[in-house]
Amino acid sequence: MNINTYIDKHRQRFIDELVELLKIPSVSADPNFKKEVLLTADAVKINLEAAGCDKVEICETPGNPIVYGEKIIDESLPTVLVYGHYDVQPPDPLDLWSSPPFDPVIKKTEIHPEGAIFARGACDDKGQMYMHVKALEIMIQNDELPCNVKFMIEGEEEVGSVSLEWYLEHNQDKLTNDVVLISDTGMISKEVPSITTGLRGLSYVEVEVESSNRDLHSGLYGGAVANPINILSKMIASLHDDDNHITIPGFYDKVDVLSELEREKMAEAPFDLEEYKNHIGINDVHGENGYSTNERNSIRPALDVNGIWGGYTGEGAKTVIPSKAFAKISMRLVPNQDWREITDLFKTHFENIAPKSVKVKVTPHHGGQGYVTPIDSIEYKAADLAFHDVFGKAAVPQRSGGSIPIVSLFEKYLQSKTVLMGFGLNSDAIHSPNEHFGIWNYLKGIETIPYFYKHFTKLYTETNH
Amino acid sequence: MNINTYIDKHRQRFIDELVELLKIPSVSADPNFKKEVLLTADAVKINLEAAGCDKVEICETPGNPIVYGEKIIDESLPTVLVYGHYDVQPPDPLDLWSSPPFDPVIKKTEIHPEGAIFARGACDDKGQMYMHVKALEIMIQNDELPCNVKFMIEGEEEVGSVSLEWYLEHNQDKLTNDVVLISDTGMISKEVPSITTGLRGLSYVEVEVESSNRDLHSGLYGGAVANPINILSKMIASLHDDDNHITIPGFYDKVDVLSELEREKMAEAPFDLEEYKNHIGINDVHGENGYSTNERNSIRPALDVNGIWGGYTGEGAKTVIPSKAFAKISMRLVPNQDWREITDLFKTHFENIAPKSVKVKVTPHHGGQGYVTPIDSIEYKAADLAFHDVFGKAAVPQRSGGSIPIVSLFEKYLQSKTVLMGFGLNSDAIHSPNEHFGIWNYLKGIETIPYFYKHFTKLYTETNH
Structure with missing residues (x-):
């Protein structure tokens, strides 16, 4: 695959396009931003078309529209359904932002010496969603798209995805797929790729x-x-x-009570309590007696x-x-x-x-609903292999404290399994002032995604679907 | 005394002048209203001069100015120091007002069939303070002022009278008096005049x-x-x-723990628990075990x-x-x-x-500080006689749950005793949306005050001061 060459050549444009998307304040919690929410859906549509989707539609729902796009190359090949969201959290409190939340700027930080884009939604989820749009562009331009792909990008994730259930229920045929792929979670660190296997x-x-x-x-x-x-x-x-x-x-x-063995395994994940405390500036952690910090914010x-x-x-x-x-x-x-x-x-x-x-x-x-994914499935294996190709090491399975309630809806309405490949970092300050997304992470995500398609298609075909 | 004739003749002007004063939003808690606070001090000065004070000054303090005025008729006669405040509480929440807080309107209510002025500060304390200005006008115009009078109207009562202590300390000679007279409390009902003998x-x-x-x-x-x-x-x-x-x-x-006898006496004051609950729309009262509602909001x-x-x-x-x-x-x-x-x-x-x-x-x-006044003093007797002259019955001594912290400052810096003649009602909604002051109460206050001056001067002279 000629992925790196393509990324190097189009690096600046990939960044510029995301910056443009981040300028639109698509705050779904505040009805005053309804117009901007609709403008963002339009922008996503245009970008999906530009990346090479054949059929892109803005689908009306009882709430904010869902942008749907697809590239079907062969009905006999598997289909990856990419889910993401174009709405963002409210930016309050505004006075704690070092630059305006909808006026993206690129700044270097200790963790991101290559620079990070500071803007509301930079990581959650415009940046991570857009990695998939650019990955599709690369696969199509390099003529290396190995399977079918569908995109479903919604505009109410930050207010509970209220219309998504309605949309899934009414579009079950259109949305048939063999795996749902989402980047709306994080990785343990730039050196430790991880796959989220549980959500609250x-x-x-x-x-x-x-x-x-x-x-x-x-x-x-x-x-x-x-x-x-x-x-x-x-x-x-x-x-x-x-x-x-x-x-x-x-x-x-x-x-769901975990066994001692499971808890012991969890405790092996790299974690430095002092670093955790220093990073968010707290004197001490605080939570349920009898559980570790990592347990308190994931399995409890x-x-x-x-x-x-x-x-x-x-x-x-x-x-x-x-x-x-x-x-x-x-x-x-x-x-x-x-x-x-x-x-x-x-x-x-x-x-x-x-x-x-x-x-x-x-x-x-x-x-x-909360959710736990198996780690012996072909989608997990495909994600793990993709990380291995790019990072040179296996991914660590991790349970996250956050919620993507729609994961269980996909199971219910589409009988789909979901794989969560996150490229954000804990330090990205999602939902907080000064949210940002490292350019290294953004490009690494774009680079990794095509490998997932490759491995998933291969494993899917081998297992005689 | 020809008080009633004078009030009847000037009734409308007395109301109009108060309405003008109420239009200026003198919110001391919010620095954005600093200009309006100063304008209100100016308006008070002009009104004191018009009423007949000889010397009126706007006295600078570390905070909002204090308006001082005096009418000294004979150094050998006693001096009444009138205290009041021209600042008001913030009007929030604005959306609960049925008319704008600084656009006074007169409306009839069940308790006020003669109409009440609805505006922030109508009762607390512009309305009650202005009764004293008009009472002075009547005594001077009728040539019946029996003693000396000084006015001290401050602009920080609603934020803790922070500059008043400084002012008292630096103006002890100028402020010498024989009694401090304040109307910044309430009466039990229109039929039951009362004198506040305790403050929290x-x-x-x-x-x-x-x-x-x-x-x-x-x-x-x-x-x-x-x-x-x-x-x-x-x-x-x-x-x-x-x-x-x-x-x-x-x-x-x-x-200060009250004796059983004192508590029994308190319990004799007219009080209807169901009416109290209905008036403010609560399901049930709530407070310290072992004490009655009237005790909970006064002696505890x-x-x-x-x-x-x-x-x-x-x-x-x-x-x-x-x-x-x-x-x-x-x-x-x-x-x-x-x-x-x-x-x-x-x-x-x-x-x-x-x-x-x-x-x-x-x-x-x-x-x-909290405060308790004796009820065997000449100032208490003078107030009681004044109420008797106008209401035809003795006043009920009552302890209030509110605070006028300056009462103990007067004792400390001026060695003055204070008498609290209130004309407001519990239903006036002070500190709440739709604050109002009954026109009947306003005029009754103006009518009663000159009798206090008469009785106080008489009792003072008789007791050989």
Whole structure:
């Protein structure tokens, strides 16, 4: 394969094209960016056509459109379905960005001496999605595409992929495939390629605690009426016990418990606690008693408040007891925990623990199931071989704490297995200010992907499909 | 006295002048309103001059200016020092106002069939302060001012009167007086005049809990690192025990404990729990075990979160573990609790209960001492007689849960006793959206005040001062 030559020749254009895509603020969580979301779908369509897809469509859904593209070379050959998303997380808090989130700049960092692109979505997931577009271009231009390919790039991943399920259900024939390929995860380090074999599920809810019908003067009423912020704090606090176990009745009932052997194997993955702490600037880690840091954020569920607000939050002081207080709360789930069941358990429990003096409202936002992939499948082997070809070493299987809820939807509606080849790094600050994606990682991803196609097609054919 | 005739004749002008004053948004908590704060001081000066003060000055302080005015008729007669404030609370949340907070409108309500002025500061304290200006006008125009009068109207009451102490310390000679007269409290009802004999003190602090040096992805880090919102909630929750006692060590050490007799007497004041609950729309009251609602908000201290914020608070969902979470917390104190000591106790305790995984910062905002006035003094008797003249019945002594921290400063720097004649009602929604002040109350205040001057001068002279 003549991949490296092609990449070297078109390096600058590959970067420039991604930069253009990153300039459009496709924030799916904020309805004010609806227009930009649609513009981004258009841009993805144009890029898929330019890369060589035969048929590209912007498919309407109940929410944001899904961009679909395909290149079918031979019905008898296997089909790879590439999934990615063109929407991005909100960029807040804006004042912590060292450069504007939608004005991409390339800066060198310690980990990225070749430079990294700083922009919201640089890694998650515009950059990683676009690696697949450029890999397709290379395979087509080099006349080395070994199988059929379909692209399905959605615009609601950061708000729970609400329309994707509808789309999968209504397009099962069109989307038939032999493997789903996704780059929306990370690798352990630039020296240690890895394949994500487990993802956590998610249940995201919003809660409201209401006391009086209006804000009250904290002098005249303080001590005699329920303060919804104090009550909300107490309710949130009670969701964890002293061992940092989650206290919702039934929450752990279906949690997949790993064997000692599995946990020992996990503990062998390279991990430096001091480096971890220094990197994110924390005094100490904090989590469920009896589990290591890597276990706490992958094989164990978690409950986090993602946002809280109520009362006077401006400058200075206001002596008020607000009428209402609010929080956004998400739970990361592990395989076998059903997100809808957990959402119900949360709702029931949260309503139950409210004192009589307040009214409580729980509004589910979205959710998704956890997932574990086998490591003896041909898609895993193909990914492993591809990494070996490019990095000179086998990939490390790793379970991630994040969620790509759609992985279990692919299984449900398309009977597809998914392979997660991530090229991002933990230090890329996805979902945070100053998100970035190393140019080395971006190009390495483009380089590795065609090898996956090659090995997957070969293994698929050999196993007599 | 020809008070009623004068009020009837000038009724509309008295209302119009107050409405003009209410149009200026003198929000002391927000530096963006600095210009309007200064404009309001100017307006107060002009009104004091128009009412008949001989010498009116805008006195510079380290913060907002204090408007001083005086009318000295005879050095041998007693002097009443009127205190009030021209600054107002922030109007947030704006969307809960039925009319704009600085665009006063007169509307009838069930309690105010004669109409009430709806505007921020209508009652607290522009309206109540302006009653004194108009009462002075009446006494001067009717040639019935029986003693000397001084006005001291400040612009930082809603942010803790930070410059007032400086002003008192530097102007002790100028401010000599025989009684301080304040209308910045309420009366039990339109039928039950009352004199406030106790006020709670205040300690107001802001807290910050910091975990990581940047926002983190709640999937990748959730469960393994301290979430500052969860931690802050837990810390806030722990500030009250199951009996709703405050858990800060030493907090109750100096609390003035009332005798059973005193509590029995308090319990005789008219109070309807169902009406109280219905009025503010709460399911149930909530407070310290072992105390009644009226005790909880007057003779017992309280701790309330006045504002909380952190993480993503916009529309939709963001899966973030924020770097920091914040809260504004105030404690209402009772006589003998020293606010500086309580602030220190809070700070030490809050820092002590922080887990090792977070950094905590406590910033004191402001505070003030609690206060109890005797009811056998000549100023209390003069107020009681004035209410009797106008309402036909004695006033009920009542302890309020609010704070006017400056009352104890007057004692310290001017050796002055204070009398608190309030004309506001609990339903006036001070510090809340739709604050208002009944026109009946406003005019009744103007009518009652001159009788206080008359009785106070008489009692003062009789007791051979």
